[in-house]
Amino acid sequence: MSATEAGKPLGLRERKKRRTRLAILDSAIHLFWLQGYEATTITQIAETVEVAPSTVFKYFPSKVEMVFSMLDAIIASARASLLERPEGVSATDAMIAWIEDVAEVEAPYTGTMREIPTIVASSTELQDEQRLRIARIEDIYRKAGVSDAMVESRIEGFRNDLGSGTPEQLVERFREVEKAGMTYAITNFAESAFDTSGMELFESAVIPELRGS
Numbered sequence: 001m002s003a004t005e006a007g008k009p010l011g012l013r014e015r016k017k018r019r020t021r022l023a024i025l026d027s028a029i030h031l032f033w034l035q036g037y038e039a040t041t042i043t044q045i046a047e048t049v050e051v052a053p054s055t056v057f058k059y060f061p062s063k064v065e066m067v068f069s070m071l072d073a074i075i076a077s078a079r080a081s082l083l084e085r086p087e088g089v090s091a092t093d094a095m096i097a098w099i100e101d102v103a104e105v106e107a108p109y110t111g112t113m114r115e116i117p118t119i120v121a122s123s124t125e126l127q128d129e130q131r132l133r134i135a136r137i138e139d140i141y142r143k144a145g146v147s148d149a150m151v152e153s154r155i156e157g158f159r160n161d162l163g164s165g166t167p168e169q170l171v172e173r174f175r176e177v178e179k180a181g182m183t184y185a186i187t188n189f190a191e192s193a194f195d196t197s198g199m200e201l202f203e204s205a206v207i208p209e210l211r212g213s
Contacts, residue, residue: 024051028040029119068130077101082141
């Protein structure tokens with residue numbers, strides 16, 4: 001999350017609100033991981049941060065929104081970058097720009113993102129909620145111009161195809177995608193949003209090569 005908004009430094013009040021929100025989120029995720037999602041109450045979360053339960057609800061109306069806070073932010077970022085891109089910007093360029101922005105979107109959540117998969121796996125409710133969010137990502141791709149058939153075929157195979165390999169292999173695959181006029185290059189992004197181990201290499205080795213091509 002950027003320290004500025006609309007080019008202006010955040011005021012003291014806004015910085016305090018953001019710190020409170022992140023403190024609540026960090027505490028909630030830790031408690032979900034430590035003692036279980038179902039067993040953790042809003043009151044317990046509030047007590048660990050030393051705020052009132054009503055304050056917790058002000059920032060997060062439900063525990064589900066805590067768990068998927070980062071993924072929801074990523075989805076919002078994808079929607080803005082891909083569906084609201086300026087006229088004349090290709091889907092491929094918009095996709096690359098979005099990937100470059102993802103690290104900033106994820107930055108506030110780095111302390112908790114590794115615990116999320118275990119939490120989601122522990123609850124059928126959360127698994128259902130994750131599927132809904134993956135569907136939203138798919139919908140964004142479709143609206144951005146990806147055919148239904150291509151989304152369906154790539155959502156399963158992407159991890160072992162376009163999204164894996166050496167930086168040189170990734171560059172070649174992205175170039176093939178661009179030549180074919182396809183925009184499915186990160187259709188499985190929502191599924192791997194909490195595993196960002198390869199993002200740094202992608203940004204340092206793949207994107208610059210694509211930019212220069």
